[in-house]
Amino acid sequence: MTSTSLSRENGYFGEFGGSYIPEELQKAMDQIEEAFLRYKDDPEFQKEYEFYLKEYVGRENPLTLAQRLTDELGGAKIYLKREDLNHTGAHKINNVLGQILLAKRMGIKRIIAETGAGQHGVATATACAMFGMECVIYMGKKDTERQALNVFRMELLGAKVVPVDIGEGHLAEAVDEALKDLMENYQKTFYLIGSAVGPHPYPAMIKHFQAIISEESKRQILEKEGKLPTAVVACVGGGSNAIGAFAHYIENPEVRLIGVEPAEAASLSTGVPAVLHGFKSYVLQDEDGNLQPTTSIAAGLDYQSVGPEHSYLRDSGRGEYVPVTGQEALEAFQTLSQLEGIIPALESSHAIAYALKLAKELSKDDVIIVNLSGRGDKDVEQVFEMLRD
Numbered sequence: 170m171t172s173t174s175l176s177r178e179n180g181y182f183g184e185f186g187g188s189y190i191p192e193e194l195q196k197a198m199d200q201i202e203e204a205f206l207r208y209k210d211d212p213e214f215q216k217e218y219e220f221y222l223k224e225y226v227g228r229e230n231p232l233t234l235a236q237r238l239t240d241e242l243g244g245a246k247i248y249l250k251r252e253d254l255n256h257t258g259a260h261k262i263n264n265v266l267g268q269i270l271l272a273k274r275m276g277i278k279r280i281i282a283e284t285g286a287g288q289h290g291v292a293t294a295t296a297c298a299m300f301g302m303e304c305v306i307y308m309g310k311k312d313t314e315r316q317a318l319n320v321f322r323m324e325l326l327g328a329k330v331v332p333v334d335i336g337e338g339h340l341a342e343a344v345d346e347a348l349k350d351l352m353e354n355y356q357k358t359f360y361l362i363g364s365a366v367g368p369h370p371y372p373a374m375i376k377h378f379q380a381i382i383s384e385e386s387k388r389q390i391l392e393k394e395g396k397l398p399t400a401v402v403a404c405v406g407g408g409s410n411a412i413g414a415f416a417h418y419i420e421n422p423e424v425r426l427i428g429v430e431p432a433e434a435a436s437l438s439t440g441v442p443a444v445l446h447g448f449k450s451y452v453l454q455d456e457d458g459n460l461q462p463t464t465s466i467a468a469g470l471d472y473q474s475v476g477p478e479h480s481y482l483r484d485s486g487r488g489e490y491v492p493v494t495g496q497e498a499l500e501a502f503q504t505l506s507q508l509e510g511i512i513p514a515l516e517s518s519h520a521i522a523y524a525l526k527l528a529k530e531l532s533k534d535d536v537i538i539v540n541l542s543g544r545g546d547k548d549v550e551q552v553f554e555m556l557r558d
């Protein structure tokens with residue numbers, strides 16, 4: 170019995186999720202939902218998805234025991250699920266491939282996406298290049314400036330990057346522009362969302378494609394330890410790597426599911442239930458409904474809302490959600506680099522920072538899986554600047 174399948178009715182996870190969008194846009198969602206339901210369990214489609222995960226992404230990736238880190242802390246054993254070793258250096262490609270294959274089945278050749286840090290844009294542009302699809306990426310103007318190298322990467326891969334110079338010039342504005350494009354062009358365009366957010370069916374669809382993370386890690390931990398982990402820890406931006414890392418453990422109540430948010434953008438810890446970008450979830454907004462600016466050092470976590478299933482897992486008590494500060498993440502970034510020879514993404518460093526605390530509280534018989542959502546090469550220059558100040 171899994172709480173997700175029980176809670177998921179018409180795209181709702183308890184009171185969260187749903188589809189709060191104009192009627193014109195609902196047609197696009199219905200079209201996507203129909204295709205997703207038709208193909209998700211189709212053996213041919215699955216075979217194709219698995220083929221590209223293996224041959225292009227490089228799955229399955231390892232579940233690495235962090236031995237020196239474990240010894241240093243003297244508590245629970247820490248394993249790292251190595252999404253950082255995927256092609257393009259993070260978990261996002263899992264979902265991108267799944268959605269592009271779906272678009273292909275629908276006969277659509279134009280892909281649009283929005284990106285904050287640039288990581289989802291790069292993953293999307295990468296897969297579009299491989300499949301020969303047209304690719305348009307919306308990006309907040311300020312984000313194009315702070316991630317200039319990623320803009321160049323996307324252009325190198327053949328994508329068109331559209332800077333969005335509205336409001337704060339961040340992810341939220343880029344999402345609005347992408348939705349506008351979809352509304353006008355949905356018959357020939359697929360909107361590829363990069364996190365477990367958006368109106369139904371996106372959160373369920375993205376979880377489906379990211380669930381490969383926990384499908385593998387469960388098999389791997391049973392092989393290595395002969396038992397399930399005490400806890401699975403993952404960072405939460407929109408929540409796609411976390412929901413993928415949790416998915417196959419939701420049905421095992423003895424496994425703690427811990428989502429780590431940046432204290433500077435902690436939707437689940439300090440937000441309120443509200444509708445943003447077409448779905449209901451916890452949102453960082455003031456009493457007048459104005460979005461609060463977020464200031465996480467990890468651009469990929471800087472979002473004012475969160476995937477609706479996380480809101481449900483939080484309220485139902487199945488998931489635990491904790492904030493970690495940028496400073497703590499920065500320290501964890503260095504600790505993992507020095508003790509394990511793995512430079513983690515600043516996003517993933519939030520999960521590591523919490524695992525460092527948790528491991529000390531647990532015993533040597535306990536096992537923690539940390540989802541290492543991405544590699545930190547993209548962040549080295551930023552960390553260099555921060556440590557120099």
Ligand SMILES: *Cc1c(COP(=O)(O)O)cnc(C)c1O
Nearest residue numbers: 364406407408409410469516543
């Ligand atoms: C984008 C990104 C995240 C945050 O996105 P989620 O949807 O919350 O997983 C986390 N880690 C890395 C490395 C990322 O690129």
